[in-house]
Amino acid sequence: MKHEKINKVLVTGSAGTVGNYIVQNLLNSGYEVRGVDIRPTPTNEFSNTPTDKLEIVTGDLTDKEFARKVVEGVDAVIHTAALLDIALSYKELAPLNVMAVRYLYESAKSNNVKVFVHFSSGSIYSPEGILVTEETPIRTKSPYEQTKAESEDLLRVLGTDRKVPFVILRPGLIYGPRGRFLANGFSAVPAIFKYLLGNKVPRLEGGPKTNLVHAEDVARAAQFLMETPSSWGREYNIADKTILSFGEIVTTNLLAYGLKCSYRIPVPPPDYTKPLKPVLDTDYFFKIINMPLDFAWSRLCNEFGIQPYLKPKLDRETAPYMFHNVIFSTERLSRLGFEFLHEDYRKSLPEVMNWYIAHRWIPANEEIPPAGGLIPRIGLKFSEKMSGNYKLLKEASTDTHEPIPAQFSSNGKELPIEFEIDAVAPRIERFFFNPTTKIRGNLYMEGMGNHHIPIEGTLDIPLLTRRKIIYNFRFKSNDGKEYRFSGEKNIKFLQLIDTFTTLPGKITDIHGKEVASATLHFNLRRDFIPFIRSFSLTR
Template identity: 30%
Template sequence: MTDKSAAKTSSKAGKTVLVTGAAGGVGRHVVRAALDAGMKVRAADRFPAADALEVDGLFDPLTDVDWRFAELSAADLDALTQGCDFVIHAAAIVSLSESYTELAGVNVQLVRDLYRASQANGVAHFVHFSCGAIYEAGPGFRNESDRLSASNAFEQSKIDSEQVFPHQPETTHWSILRPALVYGPHCTKMGASITTLPPLVRDIMPYLPGITGGPRTNWCYVEDAASAALCVLDNPAAFERTFNVADDTALGFGEVVTSITEAYRLEVGALVPFPNTTLWTALSPLIDHDIVFDIARKILRRRWRRLQEQQDLNSPLRPRVDRNALFYVEKDNILGADALKELGWAARYTDFREGIVETIRWYQAHDWAPRFDTETQVRIQDEKQSLGFAFRTRFEGQWVDEKTGDTAPVTLLLQTEFPTITRLALDLEGNIDGKLSIGGLVEDAEIRGTIQVRLLSEGGVYWEMGFDDAQGNPHRLGLSCSVNPLRPLDALTHVSGDIKDANADVVGHVELSYHMRSQLLPSMATFRLLH
């Protein structure tokens, strides 16, 4: 495709296009592509503009487009299409679990009614998104002239939707796009549900096996579906034609799942083959029952909700286990997109394994998918085992005045809290408060600060606290000690640090100790658990 600057000089610039399903995964990117082409966009969806604001900067539905809130199956389509030069119809019910009757009103009748309204209002070109899974299964690439065959009600509704267009229209030209499984940012349907599988498996296993083989298919990145619509729009070479939209790389279902696993940066174990056709044939009588899929669906969705709660996700993604989806793991469905390429279209991602990395990153950045970085996993473990403890200690010693060299006694009474502890091997951070007396400087000053235990990384304990002297001048006291992991309590017999004033100048040096024999039992008596 041309770049944005070239697109804005095209014949489409300044003209008005109606985009239906504008809040959906494909529709949002079609709107963005049309705006980049310099077009005026009338965006229609069943969501109000305020509910469609989360488009990650693709466009502002309140200012960038003419947003029309409409349930299209009951809308005034004549008013919706008036003044439009083009229509790109991306709205549909995408579901493998609905009956044909439930799908046909939107997926078939709406297409017919919207096209008729477009004809009546002089729309020049109507681009319709169909589906690339409607071909009869067979070896090799599926081309646009190959025989169609539905495996479920959704596919049948898409086949029937294509039949509403006349072979030789008197007014409004049409083009049909048949995208492969669409994936990418903002996508929630069909192929997007597969992205939930690796996190679900990882939730119960330390690593996921690498899967190879399986039925092969190619995919369609969502921006590539949108750019295909702009490529054919108002292009005489595309009138009354149908086009496949797909990348160049056919992958087995096993490679797809493994690619998603790697995009999450999860560890992949030993390779195992995807069940072959013979095994699927043997298993089908056992698993091809509604009750089996109902149970599996409930289990996966329950675990997915738990994952969302653990990571504070607000994800529209859902694991899908549909009986009507068995076709997609039994037979090849590889689309050839040469016809579209002849018009100048080119995919941004020619390989699913490249595009899925950006997709997972987007999902994670928008709290649609779990993260598996160390920080997040430690936080989850903290929350799972949100157990902490608190105790009191008394340090005594002396300090040396930096100016005079005089010494005076020091007493430090500390209340220490570690709010969350998961395992002893981890470094710890906590809060401290208490009372501090420094001879000649302050008596019973309130202190607040932090404690850091760095047994593994640095082999020490560090205290930082602030207090005001008798005249109200702020000071800081930093203490530290080295720790032998085999004898950690011995470290407390020698704690040292500096007192600094508000200018960070050292005003004195402190040496403290914890009298194990006299203080251990009193400290243990103050020990309490935090929940």
């Protein structure tokens, strides 16, 4: 219902996915609208929307004079404009995400604006409880989140005189037409999967849970709060009521694209991934995850003439949704009487996917050849280093097969052992179904000689089916006798770091007789970054 004291509304970021919806909704409600963006606001999709009351202004809100002037003559401001690219630094983000808020709000006070509606982010919370409410503590984890939290604080300071009331929206992950970042990147995943895997696409199941929100509902909530004076001066979470796991979100995109999932991949729940957060929540981890996505997306866009607007990647903004359940409570908004149009991501996503296809942001399913995929022609390689101690077993000295070489005997003492391996999976597609790599490298064992001994073998990584990492390699001692090392990391998700970095193993002779035991460790502090950097794709 149109607010009786508000006639003209300024909408910043009017060319964006939420801003575009806000403009349409306001016009349909009878408001005059001034839409502002750094790029022209598209109106060709306003098929049933009157545009005679629409004023489009193109300009840069980081320009202080422009930002102040654009507020003149309006009764309300809905400020959605922001830089969302998490890869940018605080210095790059702050001019628009913080300073433009100051310029706009100060001008709103000078022009007697009735209300200032400001868009923050649901990512600024520290999700430690079951539900994220508006009272959940704020803990920023990236420059982007820092700018959003600072913009909120800025409004509270500037608005202490209550001359212009403000209301703050904290949306969950937003999806919808024209969206480029965050949850919208999932819409590019099906095309990438088919391009890489052909028709053998997995069904992901489980993992941390969250509730997303359609851009249209975010836009409707912004207008609703603008028109509801009892809401002013408070913060509001915006998210739908359907709680989905990470696996369900990815699979929903695959199905909406028209793919059939032929095998199942479970995604670990938060209790399993939390222990690894210090390791996984790093730039190098995201580099590994994003490497095949970037590689495939770039090739796919070039090959099919796709506009590379979508950003299919995982980053620090999406990291909380990988390690925690981030479930937003919208009770505060619901008590005011707001109702969602899009209550279920699974039902609303197909329409969004069709928009991306129609506007050439992703190729249609049928454009991508079904057979083979790109991955069968791509391999993966990485390196690892582990070190520890080995000890000759006492009963090995009574071996009736062959005497133990003198240099192999340690008289019951623990001696150093270390290996460095290069692991190669020639075809990633096969690795998904049979996660075995060939390894080559060098072994050092004190007592066997003080030089590196060549080793060859296999590394099996059936983490999803057996929760193990299995090492097997053979080597020859200095006198030419052959031995074999075998060891297993038994991964326990509640002790993830300890079990991932510890390798118990044994050394046997050519007859299978155990002659020594060994325990090796992966040094996280020293070797993790070189380990991550070693990952690369091969052709």
